[in-house]
Amino acid sequence: MKRRDLMRGFIALGGCAVCAGVAKASEGVHWEYNGEHGPDHWxxxxxxYEVCSMGGQQSPINITSAIKAEVAPMSISWKKSAAKIVNNGHTIQINMPEGSSITRDGKVYDLLQFHFHAPSEHLVDGKAYPMEVHFVHKNKKDGDLAVLGVFIAPDKKNDTMAMLAKNFPKAAGAEATLEAFTPRDLLPAGLEYWTYEGSLTTPPCSEVVTWMVARKPIKVAKASIDAFTAIYANNARPVTPLNRRLVLMSK
Ligand SMILES: [Zn+2]
Incomplete structure (x- = not known):
């Protein structure tokens, strides 16, 4: 065996060993962002996971045009709270305690968790941002999900992001406890957004998500982005076809 192939073998083994441990902790078949277990094969x-390839309303998408409409404003009621930060083998995720929610069209969705992708999963006119954060909300009664996506661009320091970055657990399966912080610090000043009906961007890719993607990014220190990409350099699903869906935009 050539040295290069041998190395590849080691890398493959290492990757699977790490993920096997995580797969036990969560559920379902092992998936990744590259190679044999990558998005094309999910x-x-x-x-x-069939809907990942058979579905017609998948996420993410490339946002190229949108219809200006009277989209319902979103009212955000997130509380300052302590939380657990977890490296789940696919991303870094912050699991939120009960008490934070958003209301849209009279419907309340509880904030369950937020997590990061690099580069961004949604594209705007074909362009990706360095990162995107997904705030995952769920309605208690019908289980509908409302996910708010916020792009992240490098600029000046964002203290909350810097605090999270300092606490990113490096190994898959590792977790840490965060002291109370204000998740709202991770939102842009204006909350104009695009909205469309889509899916989870990871297996099982269920088409149960109302997406809201903030039009303005938040700015964080480049060091915070580097701290994430040192752990997950690429955990973004490629964009999926829009098909017959419409993207609406708040006026
Ligand atoms: Zn996500």
């Missing part, structure tokens, strides 16, 4: 890996 739909074939497990019956439960």
């Amino acid at each position: 739909g074939k890996m497990d019956k439960a």
Whole structure:
């Protein structure tokens, strides 16, 4: 075996060993962002993941045009709270305690968790931002999800992002406890957004998500972005076809 192939073998083994531990902790068939278990193959890996390839309302998408409409404003009621930060083998995720929610069209969605992708999963006119954060909300009654995506661009320091970056658990399966922080610090000043009906961007890719993507990015120190990409350099699903869906934009 050539040295290069041998190295590749080691890397593959290492990758699987790490993920096997995580797979036990969560559920479902092992998936990744590259290679044999990458996004092109998710739909074939497990019956439960079929919609990843068969679905017509998948996420993310490339946002190229949008219809100006009277979209419902979102009222955000997130509380300052302590939380657990977890490296789940696919991303860094902050699991929020009960008490934070958003209301849209009279419907309340509880904030369950937020997590990061690099580069951004949604594109704007074909362009990606260095990162995107997803705030995942769920309605208690019907289980509908409302995910708010916010792009992240490098600029001046954002103290909350810097605090999170300092606490990013480096190893898959590792976690830490965060002292109370204000998740609202991770929102842009204006909350104009695009909205469309889509899916989870990871298996099982369920088409149960109302997406809201903030039009303005937040700015954080480049060091905070580097801290994430040192752990997850690429955990973004490629964009999926818009098909017959419309993207609406708040006026
Ligand atoms: Zn996500």
